[in-house]
Amino acid sequence: MSKEVLLISDHPDDPAFLAEVAQVIGAQVQTVPDPERAMDQLESHNFSAIFVDVSKVSRLRNLEMEVQRRFGLLGEQVQASRMHFISDKPLSEKRDVIQSPFFGSFFQRPENDVEEAGKYYGRILSAGEERGANFLVRLLGAEGDVQEVSLERSAQKQEAAEAVRNYLLQGKVPARIANTLTNVVDELLMNAIYDAPGDEFGRPLYSITSRDEDRELLGRETVEMKIGFDGTYLGVSVTDHFGSLDRTRLLSHVSINYRDQEYKLRQGGAGAGLGLASILNTGGSLLYHCEDHRRTEAVLVSKVFESYRDFRSQFRLFSARFYG
Amino acid sequence: MITVNKQQTKDGLLVELIGAIEENVHLEQMIGPVKGPLVVNCKGVTRINSVGVKTWMKYFQGLKGQGIKFKFVECSYPIIEQLNMISNFSCGGEIESILLPYSCVKCQNEFVASCTTAELRASGLTVPAARCEKPDCAAQFDDDPEEYFYFLED
Numbered sequence: 493m494s495k496e497v498l499l500i501s502d503h504p505d506d507p508a509f510l511a512e513v514a515q516v517i518g519a520q521v522q523t524v525p526d527p528e529r530a531m532d533q534l535e536s537h538n539f540s541a542i543f544v545d546v547s548k549v550s551r552l553r554n555l556e557m558e559v560q561r562r563f564g565l566l567g568e569q570v571q572a573s574r575m576h577f578i579s580d581k582p583l584s585e586k587r588d589v590i591q592s593p594f595f596g597s598f599f600q601r602p603e604n605d606v607e608e609a610g611k612y613y614g615r616i617l618s619a620g621e622e623r624g625a626n627f628l629v630r631l632l633g634a635e636g637d638v639q640e641v642s643l644e645r646s647a648q649k650q651e652a653a654e655a656v657r658n659y660l661l662q663g664k665v666p667a668r669i670a671n672t673l674t675n676v677v678d679e680l681l682m683n684a685i686y687d688a689p690g691d692e693f694g695r696p697l698y699s700i701t702s703r704d705e706d707r708e709l710l711g712r713e714t715v716e717m718k719i720g721f722d723g724t725y726l727g728v729s730v731t732d733h734f735g736s737l738d739r740t741r742l743l744s745h746v747s748i749n750y751r752d753q754e755y756k757l758r759q760g761g762a763g764a765g766l767g768l769a770s771i772l773n774t775g776g777s778l779l780y781h782c783e784d785h786r787r788t789e790a791v792l793v794s795k796v797f798e799s800y801r802d803f804r805s806q807f808r809l810f811s812a813r814f815y816g
Numbered sequence: 817m818i819t820v821n822k823q824q825t826k827d828g829l830l831v832e833l834i835g836a837i838e839e840n841v842h843l844e845q846m847i848g849p850v851k852g853p854l855v856v857n858c859k860g861v862t863r864i865n866s867v868g869v870k871t872w873m874k875y876f877q878g879l880k881g882q883g884i885k886f887k888f889v890e891c892s893y894p895i896i897e898q899l900n901m902i903s904n905f906s907c908g909g910e911i912e913s914i915l916l917p918y919s920c921v922k923c924q925n926e927f928v929a930s931c932t933t934a935e936l937r938a939s940g941l942t943v944p945a946a947r948c949e950k951p952d953c954a955a956q957f958d959d960d961p962e963e964y965f966y967f968l969e970d
Contacts, residue, residue: 650817650838666919666924666926668893668926671862671863671894672863674863675863675865675894678838678863678865679865679866682839682865682866682867702839703867704839704840750901750902750903751901751902751903751966752903753903754903754904755869755873755902755903755904755905766866766869766870766902767865767866769901770865770866770897770901773897798919798924799919799921799924799956799958800917800919800958800959801956801957801958801959801960804959804960804963805960
């Protein structure tokens with residue numbers, strides 16, 4: 493039986509986007525205009541992905557209510573890891589949807605190049621169908637020539653970030669884009685080295701450690717970084733072996749907005765979600781795959797452009813998938 | 817890692833920051849004691865990570881607390897990005913001038929032009945035209961003006 497995806501939307505552009513996604517992942521699309529009419533479909537089908545237009549937050553709240561009424565919020569029919577929110581605004585302006593128990597993946601509806609955006613999304617979905625460490629290899633394929641390095645000392649973070657920068661500059665990526673992407677990798681590495689490690693009770697070991705203090709990364713503390721480029725898309729993944737990132741913390745950092753509130757300094761080495769906030773402001777997609785107590789893989793994927801303006805306005809998504 | 821060049825001028829201590837502001841940057845040690853006005857040239861700042869942001873704010877909030885006047889000149893795009901993302905990133909310092917990024921649609925040449933914030937405000941935040949050194953230059957502002965000038969909006 494072929495896979496099926498559900499589209500809950502009455503926006504005229506969404507079916508064309510979904511058709512591209514479905515073609516890449518080999519699925520059929522069922523479309524309903526609103527959450528009320530989605531319930532029968534959800535009951536009788538096992539959808540591998542559910543796309544819902546959340547441009548109007550009332551639609552999302554209706555979906556939550558209908559699901560709760562029909563299946564209960566813990567029902568198998570709707571799980572956050574299978575949910576894909578479509579919006580007419582970027583995530584920075586749609587913070588109301590982050591608190592939804594169904595929040596899994598989010599993207600702003602592409603205004604142009606719908607076909608390309610749909611294919612890209614399909615590739616991301618397809619690569620994420622299997623769990624495990626090879627997401628980037630599955631995404632970029634053999635052409636991506638994915639290379640891997642293990643960090644065994646915290647001081648190697650800067651070398652690794654610089655290596656990424658040099659890799660991009662050698663690939664003729666404009667300097668500003670290279671610096672921006674390098675900063676994202678820097679933040680992902682810092683999270684994996686300092687924020688991920690915890691003791692047997694899950695208490696953080698190094699969250700208040702000075703970030704310029706060198707230490708060995710032994711055993712589970714070893715951090716893996718992969719990088720690949722298939723000629724169009726660049727991918728960098730950073731993996732820790734703790735799987736300690738929890739959904740509430742990640743999504744609370746996503747919802748921070750220091751434009752409207754002052755940033756207050758606090759003790760310790762970390763920056764109160766500043767790193768994640770800066771990542772989300774850049775031009776790439778950010779995907780988190782978190783396997784509880786096993787591993788967290790953070791992946792940056794970006795199309796490489798000749799101008800920063802195009803880089804910044806590229807189609808992108810944010811995804812946070814958590815597995816028990 | 818950054819390099820810090822210092823020069824005493826009639827306007828006060830001029831400090832030039834060159835490189836990436838990261839966890840191993842200690843501005844207090846690198847700049848040393850500051851008694852009078854401070855002018856910080858940020859033209860050479862290539863990137864700043866979250867620990868660098870924290871270091872930056874701790875240092876300049878400290879200066880502000882001591883009543884020392886400071887201003888930033890030729891702010892590069894990593895500084896502009898932080899100014900746009902964090903409402904109190906300047907810590908009360910004046911942003912005197914910023915760098916505007918351009919790229920040529922013909923030869924993909926990237927370059928920057930300096931502009932004072934007073935000139936930008938006077939023009940209603942209009943992007944000034946700029947040319948690189950090539951005769952057939954077709955340079956365009958390489959960002960979204962609304963986003964880039966967000967921190968200048970009242």
